[in-house]
Amino acid sequence: MAHFCRLLSRLWEAWKLDNWWKNVRFEAAGLARCLLCLGPVKGRRLCAGCERDLPWGGLQVRLSGRNQIKRFASFSYTFPIRQLIGQAKFSDRVGIATLLGGLMGEHPPQVDLTGFVVCAVPIAYARHLTRGYNQAFLLAEPVARQLGLALLPTNSLRRVHTRPQRQLGRRARYRNLRGAFYASGAVAGQKILLIDDVLTTGATFYCASRALFSAGAIDVVAWACASVD
Ligand SMILES: [Zn+2]
Incomplete structure (x- = not known):
């Protein structure tokens, strides 16, 4: 099964690379093609059909933790969102993160976001240096732009280096991140x-x-591009 998944993901990578080259050629010829199906598009990266077929997550509200923050996710973490996020994170495909953030901004959760400021979940400084950018910030920029909200300065919330979360279980993930975030006074009184x-x-x-609330934030709404369950 694992082998099959690996094979499938290699095929996907090869297909994407092929598409990417085709797109470069199309763009050079002044034509725009859908990133997923290569159909013609006007001023967008995805065609209407591919956008409609994305695994939209319904932006479910879930209250989480002692401070009862509202959590939302735009998509399910399945094909092709999983692959797009993977590329945005590991292959320096900044354009894909901007596309996903744009889609999020066009379909915001149905909560009153008046007076909110946008803040990206930070990555540790060392990881930022090796990757060159924070994918959450690339999502946050188009979200803020489309909702007409201000972006908090990137150093308002910082994160120390911890073990990667991927291999950890549920409890270990919470333990791993305890005390990992620090918020500055810039978040005091902010939503x-x-x-x-x-x-x-x-x-x-x-x-x-928790770090935001202890630095004086008055409300937090958490919004992820995709949710695993
Ligand atoms: Zn398409």
Whole structure:
């Protein structure tokens, strides 16, 4: 099964690379093609059909943790969102993160976001240096732009280096991130719209929002691009 999944993901990577080259050629010829099906598009990266077929998550509200933050996710973490987020994170495909953030901004959760400021869940400084950018910030920028909300300065919420969450179980994820986030005085009295790429157990949102509340934030709404369950 694992082998089959690996094979499938290699095929997907090869297909995407092929598409990417085709897109470069199309763009050079002044034509735009859908990133997923290569159909013609006007001024967008996805065609209407592919956008409609994305695994939209219904933006479910879930209250989480002692501070009862509202959590939302735009998509299910399945094909092709999973692959797009993977590319945005590991292959330096900044354009894909901007596309996903744009889709999030066009379909915001149905909560009153008046007076909120947008804050991206930070990555540790060392990881930022090696990757060159924070994928959550690339999502947060178009979200803020489309909702007409201000973006908090990136150093308002910081994160120390911890073990990667991927291999950890639910409890270990919370333990790993305890005390990992620090918020500056810039968040005092603010209502924060916290943006991240993937919502798994909610440990990251929970620990980040605790840091925000202890620095004086008055409300936190957490919004991920995709949710694992
Ligand atoms: Zn398409």
